[in-house]
Amino acid sequence: MRVIFAALAAVLLARPAAAADELPIFDAHIHYSHDAWTMLPPDEAIAVLRKAGLRRALVSSSSDDGTQKLYDAAPDLIVPELRPYRSRGELSTWLHDPTVIQHLEDRLARYKYVGIGEFHVYGADADLPVMRRVVELAKQHGLILHLHGDAEAIDRVFAQDPGAHILWAHSGFDRPERLRAMLSKYKTLSADLAVRSDHASDGKLDPEWRQLFTDFPDRFMLGTDTYTPERWYYVAEHASWSRAWLTDLPRDLAERLAYRNAEALLLGERVPR
Numbered sequence: 001m002r003v004i005f006a007a008l009a010a011v012l013l014a015r016p017a018a019a020a021d022e023l024p025i026f027d028a029h030i031h032y033s034h035d036a037w038t039m040l041p042p043d044e045a046i047a048v049l050r051k052a053g054l055r056r057a058l059v060s061s062s063s064d065d066g067t068q069k070l071y072d073a074a075p076d077l078i079v080p081e082l083r084p085y086r087s088r089g090e091l092s093t094w095l096h097d098p099t100v101i102q103h104l105e106d107r108l109a110r111y112k113y114v115g116i117g118e119f120h121v122y123g124a125d126a127d128l129p130v131m132r133r134v135v136e137l138a139k140q141h142g143l144i145l146h147l148h149g150d151a152e153a154i155d156r157v158f159a160q161d162p163g164a165h166i167l168w169a170h171s172g173f174d175r176p177e178r179l180r181a182m183l184s185k186y187k188t189l190s191a192d193l194a195v196r197s198d199h200a201s202d203g204k205l206d207p208e209w210r211q212l213f214t215d216f217p218d219r220f221m222l223g224t225d226t227y228t229p230e231r232w233y234y235v236a237e238h239a240s241w242s243r244a245w246l247t248d249l250p251r252d253l254a255e256r257l258a259y260r261n262a263e264a265l266l267l268g269e270r271v272p273r
């Protein structure tokens with residue numbers, strides 16, 4: 001296993017450096033979880049991100065120590081986000097585990113973050129006490145919520161805090177018409193395109209998605225989602241694939257999707273409320 005990972009790391013680092021004139025990318029969906037650390041030590045992980053031509057990366061990890069390792073290695077590149085999971089297995093249990101709250105409060109007191117997430121929540125679970133406290137913490141600390149879930153969960157979080165800033169992971173794996181309805185309803189809802197490929201193929205955009213990007217130019221951003229260690233292999237490939245379909249958009253809109261929207265949402269000033 002280690003041999004395979006070492007070989008993979010060698011392949012990743014053998015890529016040529018990003019060309020100076022290529023579109024910079026803010027990858028808004030990177031994880032560096034405990035099983036990735038042994039495959040790619042922090043310095044090598046940073047090298048992978050830089051060679052992909054990333055300007056910034058929104059990173060959250062199970063556990064958060066992974067995010068801190070990357071941030072220490074490259075504070076100019078890494079934008080930290082606090083994941084509630086201390087290990088991979090908590091994805092389906094965290095909403096029923098009150099100790100998650102103490103964990104989040106401890107980390108928020110020690111480190112700087114732009115958001116809480118990515119976390120998983122569906123339907124009525126968004127009204128469970130742990131989720132309610134997460135929404136309150138985001139409000140108090142001026143953080144975005146990176147939510148992997150359905151439209152009902154989004155509705156319920158906005159009902160708790162109409163001023164919340166939500167980044168909808170994977171655009172909810174939802175259809176363009178539902179995204180249109182949700183983006184129209186909530187002005188502070190944004191969406192990442194991680195693990196989506198239905199919006200473009202062969203460097204051309206699907207017409208319905210093109211209209212959605214055109215009508216909501218400030219809301220979408222890119223993401224790879226390194227949900228397993230092997231996914232690190234795709235960071236550069238995903239950046240290249242994204243640059244290809246972005247050329248099918250006017251330059252200004254392409255830049256917004258590539259990095260400007262993420263910079264505005266994640267690096268802009270947001271005051272605690």
Ligand SMILES: [Zn+2]
Nearest residue numbers: 029118225227
């Ligand atoms: Zn993810």
